[in-house]
Amino acid sequence: MFHRLEDSFLASPQIGTSDVAEAKQLGITLIVNNRPEGEADDQTPGAEIEAAAHAAGIGYVAIPVTHAGFSQGQVEAMASTLDKATGPVLAYCRSGTRSTLLWALAQAKAGRDPNALASKAASAGYDVSPVRPLMDMLAAERG
Numbered sequence: 001m002f003h004r005l006e007d008s009f010l011a012s013p014q015i016g017t018s019d020v021a022e023a024k025q026l027g028i029t030l031i032v033n034n035r036p037e038g039e040a041d042d043q044t045p046g047a048e049i050e051a052a053a054h055a056a057g058i059g060y061v062a063i064p065v066t067h068a069g070f071s072q073g074q075v076e077a078m079a080s081t082l083d084k085a086t087g088p089v090l091a092y093c094r095s096g097t098r099s100t101l102l103w104a105l106a107q108a109k110a111g112r113d114p115n116a117l118a119s120k121a122a123s124a125g126y127d128v129s130p131v132r133p134l135m136d137m138l139a140a141e142r143g
Helices: 019-025 046-055 072-084 097-109 114-123 129-142
Strands: 003-006 009-012 030-033 059-062 089-092
Touching (some): 019 046, 030 046, 046 059, 097 114
Parallel strands (some): 009 089
Antiparallel strands (some): 003 009
């Protein structure tokens, strides 16, 4: 269920409170919720995931992303969150795609190579092509 993009970052489809224990076993220190509340009737509310995370000693941050796309604020929030993380991060949304795309944008903003990021995402089963032009632009601004 968890897709490892690199040692410090995993993406996942919607998690439930029982998945928090597995995240803890994998050494996850922070869970990032990229799913807006109420997006689907069957999703576990963020407050329940947050409570389970805190009970397990795992941090929790919500950076909701709708299907409308990504804002500069969301990319900056993810970049800041990843910078401050003290260990591996698990980000989730409905399928893991928005989490992966936001990770890729934040990493490109930090100056990482878009080709390498795209390769890592593809190895985990995700396609960053919808945001690839933006990744290239962010990386170029940094370089």
